[in-house]
Amino acid sequence: MLRCDLHVHTNFSFDSSATMEEYAARAVELGLQAVCFTDHIDINPRRDTFRDFPFDRRIRCFERVKSLFGDKVLLLQGYEMGEPHLHPKETAFLRSLHPDMIIGSVHDPEVLDGISDRREYERAYDRVVRDMVRDGDFDVLGHADGLRKWHDDYREDLPFLCDTLALCASRGIVPEINTSSMRRAGTPPMPGLDAIARYISAGGKYVCVNSDAHTVRQLYEFPDIAAQLPRGARQCLFVQGRLLESM
Numbered sequence: 038m039l040r041c042d043l044h045v046h047t048n049f050s051f052d053s054s055a056t057m058e059e060y061a062a063r064a065v066e067l068g069l070q071a072v073c074f075t076d077h078i079d080i081n082p083r084r085d086t087f088r089d090f091p092f093d094r095r096i097r098c099f100e101r102v103k104s105l106f107g108d109k110v111l112l113l114q115g116y117e118m119g120e121p122h123l124h125p126k127e128t129a130f131l132r133s134l135h136p137d138m139i140i141g142s143v144h145d146p147e148v149l150d151g152i153s154d155r156r157e158y159e160r161a162y163d164r165v166v167r168d169m170v171r172d173g174d175f176d177v178l179g180h181a182d183g184l185r186k187w188h189d190d191y192r193e194d195l196p197f198l199c200d201t202l203a204l205c206a207s208r209g210i211v212p213e214i215n216t217s218s219m220r221r222a223g224t225p226p227m228p229g230l231d232a233i234a235r236y237i238s239a240g241g242k243y244v245c246v247n248s249d250a251h252t253v254r255q256l257y258e259f260p261d262i263a264a265q266l267p268r269g270a271r272q273c274l275f276v277q278g279r280l281l282e283s284m
């Protein structure tokens with residue numbers, strides 16, 4: 038079992054004030070093997086964090102923290118890109134910076150604007166996730182059924198989700214098991230382990246188990262999930278874009 042957390046937001050994300058240094062110290066405390074900082078890049082009418090993103094300053098900060106903690110924990114850096122298939126130019130730019138990995142996530146794309154019916158919105162969201170997996174350039178699928186994170190009454194279309202996960206398997210994209218939904222008691226991770234089991238039977242092999250931490254306390258918050266993976270599921274990480282099963 039890998040002890041790592043590959044979806045972590047720092048104060049380079051609009052919605053976190055935790056520093057890389059604080060996370061690195063906590064990772065050492067927890068005995069983690071690897072942590073990947075994946076700050077938000079989102080481009081939509083409500084938010085554009087790409088245009089003024091301090092790419093150079095972030096890399097300098099990362100290198101400094103690596104020089105302090107790099108001998109105790111493998112520190113990695115990447116991005117969580119919102120809807121990369123809708124922003125191919127900006128995604129290619131991110132690739133040109135040689136991140137360890139890119140997470141592709143559906144957050145708040147313009148195409149969902151104006152859909153007021155909840156069920157209709159959910160199915161439209163699912164379709165954007167599927168299109169992103171089909172057309173996007175990224176390594177890890179972030180919170181595949183992410184609406185569950187924000188809406189208690191979200192109703193899953195499990196067969197559709199499983200088709201999307203099977204598409205991940207055929208494109209070499211690794212779905213994460215995002216445990217941030219579990220902060221609400223009784224809510225399973227995203228996606229649930231039943232969907233992951235079906236992904237494995239559809240030919241999938243790899244998963245990442247990620248906290249989607251926005252505070253230091255949330256780092257590697259639900260370690261039990263990694264011990265409960267369905268038979269055949271293998272954890273992995275990405276180093277300079279290359280998938281590794283162990284370190």
Ligand SMILES: [Zn+2]
Pocket residue numbers: 046050052077251
């Ligand atoms: Zn966030």
Ligand SMILES: [Zn+2]
Pocket residue numbers: 117142144179180
């Ligand atoms: Zn996200």
